[in-house]
Amino acid sequence: MVTHHIPSTLEETLKLLETNLYQVMCGGTDLMVQSRSWANTVPKLVKPLVFISQLSELNFIEETPDYIEIGSVTSYETLLNSSLVPKVLKDTIIEIAAPGIRHVGTLGGNIANASPAADAVCTLIALDAIVEIMSSNSIRTEKICDFIIGVKKTTLKPNEIIRSIKIPNVEHDYANFYKVGGRKADAISKVSLCVLCNVKDNIITKFRIAFGAVGPKVASNIKTDELFVGKTIDEIKNNIDDYTKKYASLITPIDDQRSTKEYRHKVALNMIKAFIETL
Ligand SMILES: Cc1cc2nc3c(=O)[nH]c(=O)nc-3n(C[C@H](O)[C@H](O)[C@H](O)COP(=O)(O)OP(=O)(O)OC[C@H]3O[C@@H](n4cnc5c(N)ncnc54)[C@H](O)[C@@H]3O)c2cc1C
Known part of the structure; x- marks a missing residue:
């Protein structure tokens, strides 16, 4: 049995993260692979989990004059079906994995996992995207190219969560x-x-x-x-x-x-x- 919480609000999630005891899990498509154990045995997770894919506050796509803002738990499949998402990001997402994974995988997970081969990260860096990061008492933004600092390394602290990704609302030829x-x-x-x-x-x-x-x-x-x-x-x-x-x-x-x-x-x-x- 994996120790876990399934909070119903973002506030509750951030309170749990303040204890520094938990790791967030969204679609689980990176985390479960990295934690895999023998077949039919419990995954080898480093920390108990806080599930976030159910948080409606983090599931959105919005347009402002300056940005297309995407909530971190919005699935790839939802992004593929939105008219607001830039075509080049959709062209990237369609190259990620297969439909089953795209129904649960997210930009938040692709970014926080910080793989050098992360496809969405590649396009988001070219697009000069900004990551908005939250804890229970702070909110900060960072350019995605600065947020990711090495193989599987980001500036995210244990009490923080990626809230959204902001993509400059500009056209490209x-x-x-x-x-x-x-x-x-x-x-x-x-x-x-x-x-x-x-x-x-x-x-x-x-x-x-x-x-x-x-x-x-x-x-x-x-x-x-x-x-x-x-x-x-x-x-x-x-x-x-x-x-x-x-x-x-x-x-x-x-x-x-x-x-x-x-x-x-x-x-x-x-x-x-x-x-x-x-x-
Ligand atoms: C079969 C298969 C094929 C794949 N193919 C590709 C591919 O072609 N290209 C590619 O780029 N990737 C691929 N992936 C990797 C994966 O699907 C993506 O990286 C996906 O975007 C991860 O999102 P997730 O929500 O599942 O993350 P999770 O597995 O839930 O989380 C990954 C990491 O991010 C953290 N995290 C997740 N969400 C947040 C958040 N909002 N705030 C802070 N931390 C967070 C978690 O704690 C964990 O450390 C593949 C995976 C599988 C299993």
Whole structure:
């Protein structure tokens, strides 16, 4: 038997977390895999659980002039069915796992789990999303790229919960997510890329890239992105190798059961080239 609470309000949840004794569980699609034990035995959980997927205060999608705000327990399936969710985020979600997992998996879990291969995190970093974090007596916001600090590491404290994710409400001329996995569905990324780009009069006015599974956390560098801004599409295309290589030092993958570092490095750079060729 797993010791657990199923609070009916956010207030009750935050009070429980103040004791620092509990871990939150939302869809459980990362946590249960990480805690798995022998078949038909109790999972090896580090702490008793507080379930949060039932909290209506954290299940919402709202639009303001500045942001699309998504409650942290809103399921991927709900996001796929919302007209408010940016298309590039939906294109990313449809590449995550399979329908069963998407009915319970959440952005809150994808972010808090802080895997370098987390697909939604890759796109949310490119989108410059902001994470809103709550405890019983505080509320704070942090850019998602600062909130995640390493492999499975975030700035979240034991008494805090992710309340929502705020995505700047801006349009992009190009917004693409690319993922290479071992098969077409239900595969963790070997390497992934989200790229956003705006073009006016043939000149690039915004360029933003994030790479998944190429380092200890989803990788991005605004200074490198800015090297593309102000350039004509012809300038970039005529020097495609030079521009692509500007990201080479950002891509520092490892060998693991899914892929090799050489493959990941080469494919990540090829993905940028493939995108540039679509401009
Ligand atoms: C078969 C399978 C395939 C998968 N495929 C993919 C894939 O293709 N791409 C991908 O990116 N992921 C994939 N995943 C991983 C997983 O589905 C996602 O990361 C999912 O978004 C996790 O959300 P969750 O609600 O299930 O998190 P949970 O498992 O409930 O929680 C994960 C972690 O986040 C914490 N947490 C959860 N919600 C909050 C919150 N609101 N505030 C603070 N902390 C919180 C928990 O304490 C835990 O540490 C897959 C998983 C499985 C089992």
